[in-house]
Amino acid sequence: MSDFWSMLFVFVLATFIGLGVIRRVSRLLYTPLMSLTNAISAIAVVGSIVVTGADHPLTIRILGAIALFASMTNIVSGFMITDRMLKMFKKQ
Amino acid sequence: MRLIGELSAVLATALFIFALYWMNDPKTARRGVIAGIIGMAVAVLATWMQPEILHHGWIVVAIVAGFLVGVPLSRVPLTAVPQRTALSHAFGGLAAGLVGTAEYFLWLGEHAAQFTPFRTGALVVEVILGFLTFTGSLMAAGKLQEVRWIPQRPVTYPGQNFVNLGVLGLAAALGVVLVIYPTAAWSGQVFIAIAALALIFGVLLIIPIGGADMPTVISILNAYAGLSAVAMGFVLDSKLLVTAGALDGSSGLILSIIMCKAMNRSFTNVLFGAFGKAQPALAAGAEQKVWKQESVEGAAQLLEQARSVVIIPGYGMAVAQAQHKVRELFDALTKRGVTVKFAIHPVAGRMPGHMNVLLAEANIPYSALVEMDEINPEMPQTDVALVLGANDVVNPAARYAKSTPIYGMPIIDADKAKTVLAVKRSKNPGFAGIDNELYVLDNTWMLFGDAKAVLGDLVKQFGGGGIH
Numbered sequence: 001m002s003d004f005w006s007m008l009f010v011f012v013l014a015t016f017i018g019l020g021v022i023r024r025v026s027r028l029l030y031t032p033l034m035s036l037t038n039a040i041s042a043i044a045v046v047g048s049i050v051v052t053g054a055d056h057p058l059t060i061r062i063l064g065a066i067a068l069f070a071s072m073t074n075i076v077s078g079f080m081i082t083d084r085m086l087k088m089f090k091k092q
Numbered sequence: 093m094r095l096i097g098e099l100s101a102v103l104a105t106a107l108f109i110f111a112l113y114w115m116n117d118p119k120t121a122r123r124g125v126i127a128g129i130i131g132m133a134v135a136v137l138a139t140w141m142q143p144e145i146l147h148h149g150w151i152v153v154a155i156v157a158g159f160l161v162g163v164p165l166s167r168v169p170l171t172a173v174p175q176r177t178a179l180s181h182a183f184g185g186l187a188a189g190l191v192g193t194a195e196y197f198l199w200l201g202e203h204a205a206q207f208t209p210f211r212t213g214a215l216v217v218e219v220i221l222g223f224l225t226f227t228g229s230l231m232a233a234g235k236l237q238e239v240r241w242i243p244q245r246p247v248t249y250p251g252q253n254f255v256n257l258g259v260l261g262l263a264a265a266l267g268v269v270l271v272i273y274p275t276a277a278w279s280g281q282v283f284i285a286i287a288a289l290a291l292i293f294g295v296l297l298i299i300p301i302g303g304a305d306m307p308t309v310i311s312i313l314n315a316y317a318g319l320s321a322v323a324m325g326f327v328l329d330s331k332l333l334v335t336a337g338a339l340d341g342s343s344g345l346i347l348s349i350i351m352c353k354a355m356n357r358s359f360t361n362v363l364f365g366a367f368g369k370a371q372p373a374l375a376a377g378a379e380q381k382v383w384k385q386e387s388v389e390g391a392a393q394l395l396e397q398a399r400s401v402v403i404i405p406g407y408g409m410a411v412a413q414a415q416h417k418v419r420e421l422f423d424a425l426t427k428r429g430v431t432v433k434f435a436i437h438p439v440a441g442r443m444p445g446h447m448n449v450l451l452a453e454a455n456i457p458y459s460a461l462v463e464m465d466e467i468n469p470e471m472p473q474t475d476v477a478l479v480l481g482a483n484d485v486v487n488p489a490a491r492y493a494k495s496t497p498i499y500g501m502p503i504i505d506a507d508k509a510k511t512v513l514a515v516k517r518s519k520n521p522g523f524a525g526i527d528n529e530l531y532v533l534d535n536t537w538m539l540f541g542d543a544k545a546v547l548g549d550l551v552k553q554f555g556g557g558g559i560h
Contacts, residue, residue: 004210007326007334014335017109018342024116027438028458030347030445031173033115034314038180040108040128041321041340046139047191047328052154053145057201060194061147065154067190070183072158073165075132078180080166081173083125088452089118 032085039078045071093143100138101332107131108336112343118458135332170453171410174442178233178310181317185225185294188320189287192219195327196283200275207274211327216267218323219283220290225316227294232309235298236442246302256296263289301362303407304484306442308351308362315344347444354438354464356500383519386537388546391513392553394537395421398475398511400431402467404504405447406440408481408517408543417547418480419454424554433460435467435477435504437485468505477509479530481517481543487528512536515546 025033048071051064107127114124140151168176192215199206234242266286273279301309318341325333352359386394395401403422409415425432434456440447448461471477479486486506490498506512507530514531516538531538539546 003329007329007331010331011322011326011334011338014338015342018112018339019346021109021112021339022343022346025112026116026118026121027463028118028445028448028452028461029115029121031177031443031449032121032445033112033343034177034310034347034444035173035180036111036115036124036128037314037340037343038177038184038317039132040111040336041184041318042187043104043108043132043135043333043336044184044187044191044321044324045132046135046330047324047333048154048187049136049139049145049151050142050328051191051194051198053140053147053151055144055146056194056198060198061150063190063194065150067187067194068151068154069157069161070187070190072155073162074180074183074187076159076162077165077176078162079125079129079132080163081168081176082128083122084166085170085173085449085452086118086121086125088449088455089458090122 028089029086032082032089035078035082035085039075039082042071042074042078045075093141097138097142100134101330104131104135105332105335107134108339112339169413170449171413172237173449174306174310174446175233175236177443178229178236178313181310181313182226182229182233184317185222185229185320187222188317188324189219189222189226189290191324192222192327193283193287197280200280204275209271212271212274213267214323214326216270216286218320218327219287220263220267221316221320221323223287223290224294224297225313225320227291228298229294229313229317231295231298232301232306232313235301235303236306243299244303247299252296252300256293259289259293259296263293303442304439305355305362307439307444307446308348308355308357310443311344311347311351312359312362313344315341315348318342318344351439351444354502355498356502383531383538384536386513386539388539388549388553391537391539392550394476394511394513395425395430395478395550396428396554398430400433400470400474401425401476401478402433402435402471402474402506402509403478403480404435404437404440404482404486404506405451405480406437406482406485407442408483408515410441410446410450410481412481412517412543412545414480414543414547415450415454415456417544417551418451419456420551421547421554422456422460424551428554433462433467433470435464435506436461437464437482437504440482440485464502464504471505471508474509475511477506477512479506479512479514479516480547481515483516483528486530488530489528506530507533507536510535513539515539515541515543517542 048064048068052068108131111124111128114120263286266282270282318337321337322334422432436447484498486504488507490501490503
């Protein structure tokens with residue numbers, strides 16, 4: 001059970017860091033903030049890679065590949081659209 | 093290899109935190125995107141290099157498909173950003189739900205030792221949150237995109253909250269059963285039932301919600317998507333996932349709180365309150381006041397003679413894609429020495445920050461965009477308030493009319509300006525179905541028509557020398 005407590009510890013600390021950092025985000029940037037955090041949480045891609053690529057039964061790997069596709073879509077479109085929006089703010 | 097994996101996770105975590113930190117200023121924000129991309133690339137490559145990964149072809153295909161869909165999704169017009177955001181929450185939820193499903197059946201088949209009560213519990217949470225975020229966000233995206241077979245107006249029926257909570261409660265109860273009996277002969281069916289109930293709950297959760305609540309709902313779905321990633325981290329024993337999910341979750345949480353405050357409502361009220369329900373007419377029986385319509389020429393004259401103008405944009409500006417015309421008006425007025433500011437209500441539009449992005453796209457300097465709390469003290473000294481497709485956020489009824497759903501919602505004090513010009517698509521009441529008395533005040537003049545067309549005509553008045 002020790003892994004449970006260390007994971008919970010990480011979760012609580014990360015939440016506090018998140019609250020502290022996000023509170024200071026410029027109000028102008030809430031829309032790009034949402035697309036950026038969306039891209040970042042698509043780090044779930046690492047889970048999908050393991051499920052897809054390891055030597056698992058075929059159906060499991062199909063589920064993993066769909067999840068990998070969904071996460072990758074979020075990563076690509078999330079970072080690209082965030083940058084596109086931020087460019088509009090920066091050129092001023 | 094193990095070392096590379098751990099090191100890359102630490103590096104990616106640090107980069108993600110920096111990415112969000114740099115979002116505190118538009119000047120450094122793009123650096124944040126680069127930090128995020130590097131963090132992501134490091135984590136993906138390090139995972140891919142692990143020795144247990146054998147089927148590289150599958151990964152390549154899925155990644156290429158992700159690019160093929162992701163690149164066009166990042167090029168949507170900025171007016172479509174709310175539905176793109178909802179869609180990306182749906183993808184995030186789907187990924188969490190599917191990985192959870194894959195893990196469950198994997199453990200069921202080969203690694204029954206993985207089913208500690210804690211991990212099974214995390215798995216259940218991951219699958220419920222993931223799948224409800226998936227269908228809920230798809231519904232929200234459909235509503236925002238105005239897909240024909242998804243009703244725009246909130247759908248309500250008697251006992252709705254009872255049904256919704258019943259579905260969620262049943263899924264949670266089955267989850268408890270699964271934690272106790274993770275490997276019984278019928279456990280696979282229980283798992284599928286949980287997933288199905290979560291998918292149904294996501295739809296039920298969103299059908300009673302209307303457009304005005306979308307900024308809050310998108311923020312809440314954002315928090316759910318983050319939390320489902322956290323649960324996935326618990327299942328997969330990945331601190332990187334837990335951290336990144338927690339960052340996303342806390343961002344969604346903060347935005348939800350800000351949106352709720354800006355509407356003077358609670359979370360439960362948004363999710364179970366059906367905001368858009370048609371309300372009885374505000375002043376039934378009272379004398380029907382009439383609108384005073386203004387001509388474009390008259391409005392142009394008013395604006396030109398003003399010393400200060402505050403423009404209050406709303407969803408109507410986004411629908412009409414009028415932001416570039418707004419810029420032309422801004423230029424024309426600024427050139428004539430008129431001070432022009434924009435008053436931004438936190439829930440104007442369909443997602444947090446929606447107006448800011450549209451106006452930035454039109455190259456309006458962000459120093460001209462002023463938050464509600466800062467602009468309101470200036471409103472009494474403002475010569476002209478130009479309301480542009482905003483409605484509920486400038487309705488004075490929010491101050492006193494206890495029977496309306498917008499009661500207590502902080503508003504932009506457009507009515508306190510010396511003159512109000514309101515551009516409105518039609519003579520229908522706003523989304524919440526409440527009459528807006530701002531439009532019938534003595535100092536208010538209406539300009540009916542599509543925001544883009546009206547602004548185009550206004551700008552012509554200045555450009556063509558019609559006045560000078």
